[in-house]
Amino acid sequence: MNFRFILSLFIVCSVSAQQSLLTEKTQLQANSIVKNIPFTNIGPTVMSGRVVDLAVNPDNPTEFYVGYASGGLWHTINNGTTFTPILDSAQTQNIGTIAVDWGTRTLWVGTGENNASRSSYAGIGMLKSNDNGQNWEFVGLPNSQHIGRILINPNNVNEVTVGVTGALYSKSEDRGVYKTKDGGKTWVKTLYIDDVSGIIDMQQAPNDFNTLYATSWTKDRKAWNFDGSGNNSAIYKSTDAGDTWVKVSTEASGFPTGSGVGRIGLAVYDNNIIYAIHDSQFRRPSSGNKDNRRGLQKDDFKTMSTTDFLNLEDKKLNAFLRMNGFQEKYRAANVKQMVRSGNVKPADLAHYLEDANSMLFDTPVIGAEVYKSNDGGQTWRKTHDDYLDDLYYSYGYYFGHIHVSPVDQNAVYVYGVPILKSKDGGKTFTSISAENVHADHHALWINPKNPAHLVNGNDGGVNITYDDGANWIKNNSPSVGQFYAINVDNQKPYRVYGGLQDNGVWVGAHDAPEDKSWEQSGDYPWKSIMGGDGMQIEIDNRNPDIVYTGYQFGNYFRLNRDTGDQTYIQPKHELGEKPYRFNWQTPIHLSRHNQDILYLGGNKLMRSLDQGNTWKAISGDLTKGGKQGNVAYGTIATISESPFEFGLLYVGSDDGLIHVSKNQGATWEVISTNLPKDLWVTRVVASKHKKERVYATLNGYRFDDFATYVYKSDDYGQTWTSISSNIPNSPVNVIIEDQVKETILYLGTDNGVYVSFDTGGTWHAFSKNLPAVAVHDIKMQEETNDLLLGTHGRGIYKTNVVPLQTFDSGKVLSSSMTIFDLDAIRYYKRWGNSWSKWMAPLEPSTTITLFSTTSGKKEVKIMSENNKEIQRFSVAIDKGFNFITYDLTITEKGRKALMKDNTTIDINKAKNDNYYIPKGKYTVKIDGVAKMFEVE
Secondary structure (H helix, E strand, O other): HHHHHHHHHHHHHHHHHHHHHHHHHHHHHHHHHOOOOOEEEEOOOOOOOOOOEEEEOOOOOOEEEEEEOEEEEEEOOOOOOOOEEEEOOOOOOOEEEEEEEOOEEEEEEEEEHHHHHHHOOOOOOOEEEOOOOOOOOEEEOOOOOOOOEEEEEEEEEOOOOOEOOOOOEEEEEEEEEEOOOOOOOOOEEEEEEEEOEEEEEEEEEOOOEEEEEEEEEEEEOOOOEEEEOOOOOOEEEEOOOOOEEEEOOOOOHHOOOOOOOEEEEEEOOOOOOOEEEEEEEEEOOOOOOOOOOOOHHHHHHHHHHHHHOOOOHHHHHHHHHHHOOHHHOOOOOHHHHHHHHHOOOOOOHHHOOOOOOOOOOOOOOOEEEEEEEEEOOOOEEEEOOOOOOOOOOOOOHHHOEEEEEEEEEEEEEOOOOOOEEEEOOOOOEOOOOOOOOOOOOOEEEEEEOOOOOEEEOOOOOOEEEEOOOOOEEEEOOOOOOOOEEEEEEEOOOOEEEEOOOOOEEEEEEEOOOOOHHHHHOOOOOEEEEOOOOOOOOOEOOOOEEEEEEOOOOEEEEEEOOOOOOOEEEEOOOOOOOOOOOOOOOOEEEEEEEEOOOEEEEOOOOOOOOOOOOOOOOOOOOOOOOOOOOOOOOEEEEEEEOOOOOOOOOEEEEEOOEEEEEEEOOOEEEOOOOOOOOEEEOOOEEOOOOOOEEEEEEEEEEOOHHHHHOEEEOOOOOOOEOOOOOOOOOOOEEEEOOOOOOOOOOOEOOOOEEEEEEOOOOOOOOOOOOOOOOOOEEEEEOOOEEEEEEEEEEEEEEEEHHHHHHHHOOHHHHHOOOOOOOOEOOOOOOOOOOOOOOOOEEEOOOEEEEEEEEOOOOEEEEEOOOOOOOOEEEEEOOOOEEEEEEOEEOOOOHHHHHHHHHHOOOOOOOOOOOOEEEEEEEEEEEOOOOEEEEEOO
16 A cells, blocks of 8 residues: 555646646746747548547447547548537547547547557647636646557546556656546556556456456667567556456467567457457467579579679570569679679679568568467467467567457458458458558447448448448548658749648649548549658659659658659669668658759668769768667768758768768768757757758657757867757657748647747747647748648648748837738628529638737727728737738728729628628738738
8 A cells, every 4th residue: 555655646746747747848948939920721531640549429429539540539420421620628649548538528639649559659648628628738748758558447537547558769768557536646566567568458347347458568779769569568468457467368268478579469258258369579489381483583693602603504504684673784694793893792793682671580470479368367268379460560569459349259350551350250250351442450430230331440430331331431621641751842823832741742733722622523633652651752854744752661761743653763782782671761852953962861861963863872871880670770861962062961870960061972070979869859950040050850760868958069070069058858750940031940749840040049839720749851842931840740821921020029029019910801702792692602811910019808900091990809919920811891981981082983881781892902010010911
């Protein structure tokens, strides 16, 4: 008892520390002078983002909640036709699991995705809402980072059991099962395995909350390696509602034990029947059979002698070289000469085809396997005889769930890359994937009253079926795209490009309407131009149809969108060299000095002078050399070339190095010696305003370091100054300069975006229409001065920053009110009218942008050219930037004044009962400050 009291007290104290950090961010937003800068979400929607959990109303399945990995919590009351975001007021959009007590309408959110992916973001603990998300209460477990499952006692909404997966990249004693009996005020840890083994799944026996099951998962993720199995991955059972636990997956139980036990998911049919899906990392036994395929195989060269190689038939060798994509210069005659001279060994032909992420073993792992217990978990047996191939591939850690129908113990569903069902208790499986369903699956709900009705959550959003998977409906109205990178071109209207997690690369006009009208024509305004995990994009400014983009690990292409041509352009190492290492997010950079010149970063910097047709490494290894592991590491992560000088180059690596070359790559100098060590360099940016200036952002997320690292140098990186200033702790992903004003910087972190007007001295938080979502990329469109944010979870946002660019703190702050120039307004005679009485009238508006040094209520007056008042209304003004909407109406008195001054006009009442401002010159007056505008 004393132990529990002390532990509970510790947890409450930790909550206070976490609350302090969240309060800091909230106060910064509340006091920000840019809090009213409005952002607009421009989508896209049709490809959606990763779903991690579902909660469906059992009495009305047209109502349900969807939790997205990094896109927040969404609610639908019309079967997924539309969704409403309800977590936007919280300080994170990262979700691991959700739970709903439908009797009291209490919502619980465990923040921090539990899938242990390279893009699984940490959370802030447990959140709770009693008013459908209008308000959220922070209710503890601040150091949990990633949460696997929440179980609510159906007979007591205040009794909740939570499985904490814990930190993703480091050891943590905060893992385990936690329980509260007072609605989250205090917590007791009731199960702790060790500092690398968290709780990934928990399930309860139907109608019996006393009988609970939990699975622990031992894993070790580093930036360079992922080990998803261990001795302490196991199944536990509680018969007292989670107060105490007993390990049931013992050696005698029949369930796998030992170092190869990976992630385990559970499905409980009743108190006796339980299913488990296991990502087995044990190796398959070798068959001992040789590959009988004709021709030479890669492994043949690993043991081949020089003599045997030189005796190969040229025809046979050439066939191997062509079939395996060797460069044209590598053909039998010259390769034999290279071997004969000793410059190349036969084994180098095998190594040439192997990348830094090749398989480390001769035989594959067992992978997904399903087990069943008929005695409440005491004994287990595997349900199938053969391997469940083509389900998990090498990504079993990314899935790990199993479901059983509430009304049929033999109806079982498992999923990974496809989704499979079994009607014989897991003996055999069939696929229920479909052409309109994304391949990667993470959540499923089975209707207990109609078991053929399934709701599925996947990497592409939500799908619904009413015939047990024979046909699916796609429900993707939320803008929850997980963007890695974005870019824009200079067309009119300009196009926006974006690379998405597991959803390829898309392009659409920045002003494309995000509505359902496209369903009538069948032509969605955004188009997919590349598959895989979409990555960076560069567009030729001479011809916007020439686009460079690709997918993970450096697989890049040159596209001609006009002709449809697609050319693979990944650089290839020379025969005899070690293979290049390419980051998951391999950077590219199109030179602003010559649009034929393209840079691409592996562990060396590559340059092409001919649009990617041929490449040359213009550096040695610009990393620390990589580390042994199964994840590509020791790679270039960011590239920048100075707009002032061709060949003034900067690169940053994922292992903490920044280099500069002032001579087109002939020599390189390390300039990160005095910066924090080993952190991921997310951006190095050569200034567009000052030749010797450079910015750098570092990110410690892959060490579970959530500090903010932002630096500026005015001497080519010889010395650095921290400019993180007042930004609340959060890993930084991107920094850019304003293209017009040298002192303005924009910065994106894992939970928001900021602007500085004094080159990083002080930062102000954007928040209008922006949730606390990870911002991975920021771009500016040159002609419009639009600022675009590529978020990893909520699509793309846009705002215009002309008011910020015209903001002169010295001049503006000397006056209590500054009204910025207003755009001319195009008059339209249909204002207030519609072509049908059944249609909404056209109601115009314009925006009055101002900066105020004080807050309060203000009177806005619209004056005629003859200084007569034609409209007046009151508005609440905040300190800082304000955007006032004026609906272009005038009063009856104003109408008469205008018609008296100009007897040639007649102002008639519109069908919506309003008078609208006619053509002419007018003035806005606020607090004695005036600004003229014109209606044309």
